[in-house]
Amino acid sequence: MILKFAINVPMIVCVCANVSxxxxxxxxxxxxxxxxxxxxxxxxxxxxxxxxxxxxxxxRECRAEAExxxxxxxxxxxxxxxxx
Numbered sequence: 903m904i905l906k907f908a909i910n911v912p913m914i915v916c917v918c919a920n921v922s923x924x925x926x927x928x929x930x931x932x933x934x935x936x937x938x939x940x941x942x943x944x945x946x947x948x949x950x951x952x953x954x955x956x957x958x959x960x961x962r963e964c965r966a967e968a969e970x971x972x973x974x975x976x977x978x979x980x981x982x983x984x985x986x
Contacts, residue, residue, distance in 0.1 A: 912924055915946060915953050915956050915957065915960070916945075916946035916947060916949070916953040916957070917952075917953070918945075918948070918949025918950055918953075919944060919945035919946050919947075919948065919949060921944050921945070921946035923960065925944060925946075926940065926944070926946055926957065926960050927960065927964060929943045929944050929946075930960065930961055930964040930965075931964065934961070935961065935965075936961070937954060937957055937958055937961070940957055940961070
């Protein structure tokens, strides 16, 4: 998880391109799935490279959040343990 120092204060992930975590998450939500795609869309990670690990972590985190959001947790999809 990317560190957040204060509530409602944007965390700058890439200083070289001045890209915040919020902007990075928007790029990933818009379809960027690799570091190279993020670099092409917003230049984050294209400079000195110090933020590349944080960008990759954000991509993984966003993917995991998207997978959780798409889980079907309706009663019909969950097993009925009471019947056993």
